[in-house]
Amino acid sequence: MSDKNSQTYDVVVIGAGPVGENVADRTSAAGLRTIIVESELIGGECSYWACEPSKALLRPVLLHAEAARFPGVDSAVTGPLDAHAVLKHRDRMSADWNDSGQVEWLESAGIALIRGYGRLAGTRQVTVETPDGETVRLTARHAVAVCTGTSAALPPLPGLDSVRPWTSREATSAQKVPQRLAILGAGVVATEMATAWQALGSQVTLIAREPRLLTRVESFAAELVERQLRKVGVDLRFDTTITSADRAGGPDDGIHLTLGDGSRIVADELLLATGRAPRTEDVGLDTVGLTPGEWLTTDDTFTVTAVEGDWLYAVGDVNRRALLTHQGKYQARIAGAVIADRARGLDLDTGPWGRHAGTADLVAVPQVIFTDPEIAAVGLTTDDAARTGRAVDVVDYDIGSVAGAIQHDPSYQGRARLLIDPERRVVVGATFAGAGVAELLHSATIAITGEIPLERLWHAVPSFPTISEIWLRLLETYRDDQYPRINAATTTY
Missing domain, CATH: 3.50.50.60 (FAD/NAD(P)-binding domain)
Known part of the structure; x- marks a missing residue:
């Protein structure tokens, strides 16, 4: 050499x-x-192929959905998204x-x-x-x-080679909207791409082995996303999977999918969102x-x-x-x-x-899922606490009851949860689900990483009227001791 x-x-x-x-x-x-x-x-x-293009697809979708729900603006939202313009924006980003x-x-x-x-x-x-x-x-x-x-980690699916499935790369870089899109998976990629492509004009069918979406987040947050996906027309199939796939003829004939329950689906594209390797x-x-x-x-x-x-x-x-x-x-x-x-x-x-x-990486990993509604979470969930036998106090509050949220959307649908270590009296987990909650997440990350005692956190005054006032309501609720504790013996709350 x-x-x-x-x-x-x-x-x-x-x-x-x-x-x-x-x-x-x-x-x-x-x-x-x-x-x-x-x-x-x-x-x-x-x-x-990931963060930048996916959020470029999702931001117009979420903005359009919020505008369509707001009095005085809803009447101006007279049609569907301009998919061509959204894809061009994605290309620029x-x-x-x-x-x-x-x-x-x-x-x-x-x-x-x-x-x-x-x-x-x-x-x-x-x-x-x-x-x-x-x-x-x-x-x-x-x-x-x-x-x-x-x-992308691809499952051992019969007929996969002939199908030429999408992975997250194709889902975020596609140059045209498929009329029918099937998605295998229930995680972040699956739910975000179902949100995006349904709004851009696809008829999306989401197929999940799991009994619900987003099994690693609080169930209340996943339920809000599931409700909205159904509302906009996504066909959700839980507790099943794809047993075979094939393109029966030319590219215009679609992909023929057989599910574990015996039902069949025809799609123009198949996105496999089944994990990473x-x-x-x-x-x-x-x-x-x-x-x-x-x-x-x-x-x-x-x-x-x-x-x-x-x-x-x-x-x-x-x-x-x-x-x-x-x-x-x-x-x-x-x-x-x-x-x-x-x-x-x-x-x-x-x-x-x-x-x-x-x-x-051990105590405070923040994540935002850019669905409708958004999910922002950091630290432990109640399932984490129950699985590890860790005692925590669970505090819930309806974000739609906060003045700042009502200013954001008069029909605001959302919920917040804090997990508090009862001995150390510090926050160890936080989940927010609702429009605009992504910007709440860093405050929760700081509270957990800094192990800020509740006695000090109480003096962090949120601005009015903003969604961040949810912090005050959660702490007030905890002070009033309205919520029971979960530990290894009981996961009811």
Whole structure:
């Protein structure tokens, strides 16, 4: 291998999504010579096939739905969404799948880029197959960070190859509205895409093995979403699955689906929203004693625990700690600081921002589900508490009774729940369901992460009239001691 095909850097990052970019940004800013490897678009899944395009599809849908419910505005909403305009807006928000702006940012941050497929090739070694067929060997003086994320996990469905199903990528980048869309799944992707495509003109059928939607959130929140999906015409099929799928003829004949209950559905497209798998099948894990295709287990510094020498890091979705872009970027900030401090021989416990450790993945993972209504949640749910035998006090309140919510929508439908540790008297979980609740979530995240005692939280005065007044109502309700406790022995509340 020639010298030009063998290069040495302080840090090599495999994967240039938001997580890899943030790792590289932190190490480069610390003075470490950093290179990032990417086989697709710089900016990754979030920028082109997930967060950005999905929210670009959903925002017009939610705005249209809210306007249609508001007196004085409802009469102006005289027709359906302009699907063509929404798709064009989505294209702009995805930069028309052109990553030149992201490349400019890498250059401005002093981060080197090599396009191609990167694989581990031993201790601190990475090989890259470039688009022109060359192989480049990269050596890392200090660290290699695997930030390859996840891909769609497809079920073993007979006839799948001939069907050419959508994954989340096709669902967020499609250039035309399918007349009939079938969705297999009950999670975030399934419910968000059902919300979007039904409003854009598809007849959506959602098929779920589960007895309800969104089994990881509070049931009251999932029920509100289910009610609205049914109201707008989504056909929900629970407790069943697809047993076979085939395209009986040409592309215009549709996809013929048989369900577990024997019923049949014909759809123009089938979206499989059945989970995620780590993108580690072909990244050279075997060269460092790991098993290809598996999740990478790390400690709280995001160092891979099964590899000696503190040089291999797994950051973001690939470590399975919290499959969310904002959590991956949080991990990246910590991992970048850890790599920099280790390279300089510094103590990881004495940095200006405290100990470098990813504690938020354990106690306060915030998530917004952009359905109608929105769901915003952080920390424990009642099911989490019951499953682990943890005693919590449960406080509920109707958000529609708050003046700010009525200003938002006179017929506001929503609900809030706090979980409170009765011994420490701190919030350990929060769920809000209703229009506009996403902006409530950071206050709950701060309350949980900061372990703010209720006696102090009581003095955080919400502005009137805003939806944030729900905080006051929840705390007032708890003060009046109207809600019983749930623990390992009882889950009634």
